[in-house]
Amino acid sequence: AQSVTQLDSQVPVFEEAPVELRCNYSSSVSVYLFWYVQYPNQGLQLLLKYLSGSTLVESINGFEAEFNKSQTSFHLRKPSVHISDTAEYFCAVSEGNSGNEKLTFGTGTRLTIIP
């Protein structure tokens, strides 16, 4: 069965500093990987996803994540954070080609940007 581990429940970062939110997954088959973000008082929304092809995927607001099969990781990074990046970030995995690719979410990482 698939599972997702987000070891850091809270990450405080100074504005304009780099950040990395860690995500590791467990699966016996090929996977699809996602990062969802929940801004304060808003619903969950997709930030970026890896389905196939290039292992480095990017979002429109400067985040990127790299699929590393050997380390079973999909860490999320941003070189310089902004106050508006304050949110909770959820990593999710779906097992590809299983016939029912349901999403399994991690427990989330709360990113707090310090001015």
Add this chain to the structure above:
Amino acid sequence: EAGVAQSPRYKIIEKRQSVAFWCNPISGHATLYWYQQILGQGPKLLIQFQNNGVVDDSQLPKDRFSAERLKGVDSTLKIQPAKLEDSAVYLCASSLRQNTDTQYFGPGTRLTVL
């Protein structure tokens, strides 16, 4: 484009009472999901519909939870009777087809069971 609508936004009930949540997905989205998000945890899939058929309800506590999607559009999730451990945010999401498509989430219904 209108997003996923859910109602009510908040609900407080006593244990053993019943409660129902409503979801209206994005127009044209064939797949609808109900998730339960307990405080401090990630969303957990309860049930997935493809049009009006159930694709996955393996994590739905069927002795107390039920869900339906009439005519493949709106959906309702019911809990009867509620337990204290059902306190959570109930999220509805929809996507065009399958799970690799982007899921669009509604604002959720926060349920408190006293």
